[in-house]
Amino acid sequence: MNTTTDPFQERSEAAVKDKKLRANFLSAMNGLMEKRDLAFDDKTQLEALRILGAQVRQNSLVKLPELLVELETKLIQKGVQVHWAQTPTEAVDIIQSITLKEKATKIIKGKSMVSEEIHLNDKMEQIGVECLESDLGEYIVQLAKETPSHIVMPAIHKNTAEIADLLHEKTGIERKEDALYMTEQARLQLRQNFMEADIGLSGVNFAVAETGTLCLVENEGNGRLTTTVPKTHIAIMGIEKVVEKLEDTAPLLSLLTRSATGQPITTYFNMISGPRKEDELDGPESVHLVLLDHGRTQMYQDDELLDTLRCIRCAACMNHCPVYTRIGGHAYGFTYPGPIGKILMPHLEGLDETQSLPTASSLCGACAEVCPVKIPIPDLLVRLREEANHPNAQSSNVKGAGVKRRGMEPVIWSMWRWWHQGGTRYRLMTTTLSRLRFLQPGTLSPWTNTRTLPKLAKKTFHQQMNARAKK
Amino acid sequence: MPVHHFIPDDSLVDSLSDDLSSPLKLYPSKPKKVYVFGTCLVDLFYPEAGMSGVLLLEHAGVEVLFPQDQTCCGQPAYTSGYKEEARSVALAQMSLFNEEYPIVVPSGSCGGMMKMHYPRLFEGTEYDQQAQEFSERIYELTDFLVHVCDLPLVDQGEQTKIALHTSCSSRREMKTTDSGKALLKQLKNVNLVEPEKVTECCGFGGAFSVRHPEISNAMVKDKLDHLSNTKADTFLSSDCGCLMNIKGAAEKDKSALTLRSGEHLLSFVARRVGLIEGGSE
Numbered sequence: 001m002n003t004t005t006d007p008f009q010e011r012s013e014a015a016v017k018d019k020k021l022r023a024n025f026l027s028a029m030n031g032l033m034e035k036r037d038l039a040f041d042d043k044t045q046l047e048a049l050r051i052l053g054a055q056v057r058q059n060s061l062v063k064l065p066e067l068l069v070e071l072e073t074k075l076i077q078k079g080v081q082v083h084w085a086q087t088p089t090e091a092v093d094i095i096q097s098i099t100l101k102e103k104a105t106k107i108i109k110g111k112s113m114v115s116e117e118i119h120l121n122d123k124m125e126q127i128g129v130e131c132l133e134s135d136l137g138e139y140i141v142q143l144a145k146e147t148p149s150h151i152v153m154p155a156i157h158k159n160t161a162e163i164a165d166l167l168h169e170k171t172g173i174e175r176k177e178d179a180l181y182m183t184e185q186a187r188l189q190l191r192q193n194f195m196e197a198d199i200g201l202s203g204v205n206f207a208v209a210e211t212g213t214l215c216l217v218e219n220e221g222n223g224r225l226t227t228t229v230p231k232t233h234i235a236i237m238g239i240e241k242v243v244e245k246l247e248d249t250a251p252l253l254s255l256l257t258r259s260a261t262g263q264p265i266t267t268y269f270n271m272i273s274g275p276r277k278e279d280e281l282d283g284p285e286s287v288h289l290v291l292l293d294h295g296r297t298q299m300y301q302d303d304e305l306l307d308t309l310r311c312i313r314c315a316a317c318m319n320h321c322p323v324y325t326r327i328g329g330h331a332y333g334f335t336y337p338g339p340i341g342k343i344l345m346p347h348l349e350g351l352d353e354t355q356s357l358p359t360a361s362s363l364c365g366a367c368a369e370v371c372p373v374k375i376p377i378p379d380l381l382v383r384l385r386e387e388a389n390h391p392n393a394q395s396s397n398v399k400g401a402g403v404k405r406r407g408m409e410p411v412i413w414s415m416w417r418w419w420h421q422g423g424t425r426y427r428l429m430t431t432t433l434s435r436l437r438f439l440q441p442g443t444l445s446p447w448t449n450t451r452t453l454p455k456l457a458k459k460t461f462h463q464q465m466n467a468r469a470k471k
Numbered sequence: 472m473p474v475h476h477f478i479p480d481d482s483l484v485d486s487l488s489d490d491l492s493s494p495l496k497l498y499p500s501k502p503k504k505v506y507v508f509g510t511c512l513v514d515l516f517y518p519e520a521g522m523s524g525v526l527l528l529e530h531a532g533v534e535v536l537f538p539q540d541q542t543c544c545g546q547p548a549y550t551s552g553y554k555e556e557a558r559s560v561a562l563a564q565m566s567l568f569n570e571e572y573p574i575v576v577p578s579g580s581c582g583g584m585m586k587m588h589y590p591r592l593f594e595g596t597e598y599d600q601q602a603q604e605f606s607e608r609i610y611e612l613t614d615f616l617v618h619v620c621d622l623p624l625v626d627q628g629e630q631t632k633i634a635l636h637t638s639c640s641s642r643r644e645m646k647t648t649d650s651g652k653a654l655l656k657q658l659k660n661v662n663l664v665e666p667e668k669v670t671e672c673c674g675f676g677g678a679f680s681v682r683h684p685e686i687s688n689a690m691v692k693d694k695l696d697h698l699s700n701t702k703a704d705t706f707l708s709s710d711c712g713c714l715m716n717i718k719g720a721a722e723k724d725k726s727a728l729t730l731r732s733g734e735h736l737l738s739f740v741a742r743r744v745g746l747i748e749g750g751s752e
Contacts, residue, residue, distance in 0.1 A: 013685040022689075322672045326689045360683050362676025362690070363550060365643035379591070385552030404552075413548055417556040420511075421563050423540025430515055446684035450691070451719030454516045461509045461518035465525070465537040 008333055008356035015331040021157060025328050028156045032319040035262025036370070053255045054374040056248045057310035064300060067209040067242045068291070074212025078274030080287045088118035091292050095120065095201070095234060098288055099129050102232050104198030110218065110226035111135035112203030113151050113313060114236045114292055117335045117348065120201075132197070134190050134222035136183060143170040149329030151336060152260045152315040157328050190222070200226035200284065204237035205312070206252060207289075210245045214289065216270040217256060224268055233284040235272070239291050240300075240309040252312055255372035259314035295347035298397055304383060305398075308343050310373040315340075317367035317377060323360060332357065339367035343380040351388050352400030358384040430460050496646060498610075498618045499573060504534040505615070506574040508564070510581040511543040512711035520711065520734075523741035524577040524612045530746060531620035538567040544576075546584040549592065551678050558592055565589070565598070565605050573619070574605075577612040577737055579641025579710050585609045587644050613654055613709050613736060614647035626658035628743040634664050634703035635736070636694070636717060638710035639672050651709050651736050658743050666697040666706075675716035691720045709736040 015021060040046040060067060072082045085091035091114075099107070107124065109115065109131055121131040121142070133142045137154035141147065144166055148154030155163065160177045168175035173185045194200075202223055206215040214235050216223045227233045243249060257263045276283035299305045318324045318338030329337035334345045334354065342357040351358075358381045367377040384398070389410070391402020419429055437456040444453055459467075505528060513521040525535045541564055549557035564585075568574050576582040586609040593602035616622045633655065641647045655663050674680060674690025694717055698706045708714045718733040741747045 009683070012683065016685045016689045322674070322690050323683075323686055326686055356682075358552075359679070360686070362639070362672050362674060362679045362687070364639035364672030364676065366639070366670070366672065369643055382550055382552065385550070386554050387552075389552040390554075410553075413551070413553040413556045416548060417559050420542040420545070420560040423538075423542065423563075423567075426542040427539070433515065447681060447719075448723075449684065450688040450723055451716065452722040454715045454719065456515055457518045459518065461514040461521040462539060464518055464522055465509075466539060469537070 006356050008331070008360065011331040011333055012327045012360070015327040020159075021328055022326060024157055024159050025325050028153070029319050029325045032261065036259055036316060036319070037262075039258035039262040039264065049251060049255060050372055050374055052251050053312075053372050054310060056243065056251060057312070057373045060243045060248070061240065061300070061306060061309055063244060064240070064242065067244055068239060070209040071207055071212060071242050072291075074209065075274070075289060078212050080212070080274050080289055083288060083290045084293075085290055086293045088292070088294055091118045091236065091290050091294075092120060092123045094288075094290050095236070096124070096127055096129075098232070098234060099124070099127070099199060102198055104232070105129055106193070106197045107131045107199045107201050108193055108197035108226055108230060109133050109135075109138070110200070110202035110216070110223040111138055111154070112201065112236055113148075113335065114203055114238055115201065116148060117238075117294065118236075118292065131201070132190075132193050134194070134220075134226055135218075136186055136220055136222075139186055139190065140166065143167070147330070147335070149337065150315060150318060151313055151338075157330065194225045194229045197230045199232045199234060200228075200230040201234045201236065202226050204235050204241055204289075205256070206249050207237060207242045208244075208246050208249060209242055212273060213246065214272040215249055215253075216272065217253065217266050217268070218270070219263075219267045221268060224270055227270060227272055228283050231285045232288070233272075233275075233286070234288045234290065236290040236292060239293055239296050240311075256312050256314045259316040259370065259372045295349075295399075298399070299347050301397060305347070305380065307375050308340075308347070308380060310375050311340055311344070312373060313340075314372055316370040316372060317375075320366040320370045322364060322366065323362070339377045339381075340375070343375075343377055343384060346384050346387075346398060346400070350399035351384065352403045354400075355388060355404060358388065427460075427462055431463060434458060434460050434463070501531075501619055501621070502533065502572055504536055504570075504572045506536045506538065506568045506570075506572050507612075508541055508544070508568075508574055508576045508581070508585070508609075509537070510576060510578045510711065512715070513577055516715065517711050517735055517738075519738045519747070520577055521737075523735070523737040523747055524575070526741050526746040527616055527622065527737065527744075528575070528612075528620065530744070531616065531622040533620060536570075536572065540567055544581040544584045545592075546581060546588075547677055549584065549588060550676075554592065558596075561585075561589055561592055561602075562598065565601060568605070568608070572608070573610055573615065574608050575610045575612045575615045577709070577735070578712075579611050579638045579645045579647060580712055582609055582611040583640040583644030611641060611645045611647045611650070611709070614645065614650040617650045617653045622654075624654065624657040624740065624744050626660050626743050627745045628658070628660055630660045630662070631705070632662045632664060632701075632703045633739075634666050634698050634701040634706040636666070636673065636698065636706055636708040636713055637669060638708060638713045641709060642670065651707070654736070654740055655707075658740070661743070664701045664703055666694075666701050668693070668697050673713045673716050675712045677712065680716065687716075688720075691716050692724075695720050695724065705732045705734065705739075707734060707736040707739050711735065 075082050083094045124131045133139045140155040149157040164175050164177045204214045205217045257266050275287045299308050317340050321339050324338040336344050346354045361381050363378045365378050387396050387398050387401045388404040434456055509521045528535050545557040545560040586606045589602045589606045593599050637648045673694040674687040680687040
């Protein structure tokens with residue numbers, strides 16, 4: 001087993017050793033776990049709501065093709081321009097062409113993980129268009145020239161002192177470790193940009209097929225400004241985000257905010273249903289929706305892997321993951337970190353690019369326990385581990401399947417099978433091991449770097465039970 | 472001001488399908504005989520835990536059957552993504568427990584594999600039905616002692632303070648977290664304390680601890696700190712994987728000397744009631 005050359009390995013090892021980073025994550029995740037726990041005070045209701053949430057999402061996914069067509073039809077009727085993108089490149093091309101057509105030079109952005117997924121900011125910069133993040137966390141991360149380390153709280157890896165330093169250095173404001181002061185200053189800096197921007201770009205939390213409504217959940221009001229002030233609004237979403245009916249959004253919203261931050265509800269819940277009408281005083285003159293596939297139909301085609309698409313991006317799995325808490329989001333090296341990232345990224349980027357992700361879990365099950373839509377994350381991790389080892393699995397259509405079937409590992413597992421398939425040979429091997437226990441090495445790297453090895457017993461359990469039976 | 476969450480009404484709750492909810496846990500009445508599945512870690516490293524389990528079952532008046540050809544539940548291969556290899560080994564185990572008796576396992580993790588994952592492993596194969604029936608007969612040993620055997624325990628030991636580490640698989644797969652506590656609470660001289668972050672994983676995870684040693688080490692060190700902070704005389708676990716991991720870390724870290732005698736819950740209980748002799752290993 002090679003444990004040193006993999007980039008995930010290097011990043012996670014460095015992150016574990018970064019004491020400040022670990023302390024920041026530990027304290028933030030402890031707080032978030034506590035808030036979620038308090039928000040769901042009735043465990044029976046929580047369980048009922050989770051089942052309902054899972055059913056709503058599953059129902060939408062079962063009907064996904066029809067619902068997408070319905071969504072498109074309803075949105076077009078309302079004057080929204082709908083675009084389909086199979087790949088990140090196609091999505092970027094669509095957004096770039098809208099930008100060129102509008103002769104836009106400045107985009108103000110509300111929070112959107114899909115725009116991170118397609119690396120939009122860099123791509124727009126390449127054609128001379130500035131993208132400014134307006135979500136406070138995203139703004140901080142952008143000032144630091146970093147990417148989000150969490151899908152709900154992008155700058156959670158930084159503490160107040162670090163943010164005070166950053167804002168002072170990059171924007172010249174007085175350095176004060178006061179969250180309220182810093183928020184006010186950032187707000188002032190951003191406000192002018194809403195007025196100047198040609199295009200507002202946002203994500204989508206739920207898209208309702210029945211009514212053709214794009215729903216956006218947020219706390220700071222930047223989402224509302226992004227989608228109403230500039231004369232053009234571009235929304236971007238993964239194709240899985242559609243739900244059938246307006247009433248489906250109620251349980252999902254309730255689960256989303258409480259799972260994510262422990263809030264009973266957010267400050268804003270925007271429901272966007274098209275561009276400004278003739279008699280309306282404000283709102284964008286044109287609205288575009290970009291629907292991105294990027295590996296999602298691949299998940300859709302597999303009954304088991306489909307469950308991944310139920311995700312409503314609440315990040316509860318990250319907040320409760322003992323691995324995420326210790327390494328933070330950047331160590332994963334991909335847009336979506338944590339448990340959901342480990343089952344999502346292999347589809348988006350291929351197992352060949354994400355080999356270490358499915359293995360980087362102790363399968364403790366904390367993620368599945370808190371998932372508001374009951375995604376069986378540990379089971380899917382095991383499935384992806386299997387996909388990585390078996391190139392010819394009939395059902396597989398995951399890019400990069402079989403990439404790990406190489407070297408000694410398959411041979412070792414074949415030997416393991418032979419050893420454990422027959423009782424006689426098993427007993428012969430274990431009895432021999434026990435007899436030779438004096439030869440047992442004291443160290444076995446890397447296990448024994450921080451632990452001692454357990455000693456082989458003098459007589460195996462089999463031997464002791466056998467001796468008893470003979471008495 | 473009251474906060475109104477979205478709360479599903481009863482008619483909605485009633486209409487929820489069964490496949491997404493957890494199955495109800497059912498226990499049989501106390502049988503005359505049970506099968507014991509020893510697990511490979513018990514076999515090689517902690518036979519005392521297995522023997523203690525057997526003695527406790529017998530103490531409860533249940534005869535123990537031990538098929539000598541049993542080996543391993545197959546979990547190492549399964550969680551490493553070698554499903555075919557896991558299936559071969561699991562199939563070999565399923566062929567050995569032919570009478571209708573319950574199968575009890577001194578490990579939440581191996582129990583979880585056999586109860587929760589065997590049906591998945593054989594889904595759609597000719598062994599589908601067999602795996603389903605087999606899994607229904609699997610019980611974690613402490614859980615079986617508490618809920619089926621109704622085992623009376625008379626504590627013969629001195630006053631002691633104990634911290635219990637509950638494994639992720641007993642918590643989230645077998646749902647037997649409370650059984651270990653229930654057994655220990657019967658021991659009148661045992662003061663049971665709960666460590667901080669008791670629900671968090673110790674970082675073992677089988678191959679995880681070898682593939683990602685740095686992350687695993689960080690997890691086990693924190694677990695050890697939480698256990699040490701309880702100032703307990705020793706810690707117990709009913710899972711050999713966790714035991715190997717935490718005990719190994721405690722032995723390496725000399726500052727956590729009080730915890731060096733960590734042992735399997737079943738060995739501890741058997742000793743306290745006089746079924747086995749001596750101090751902890």
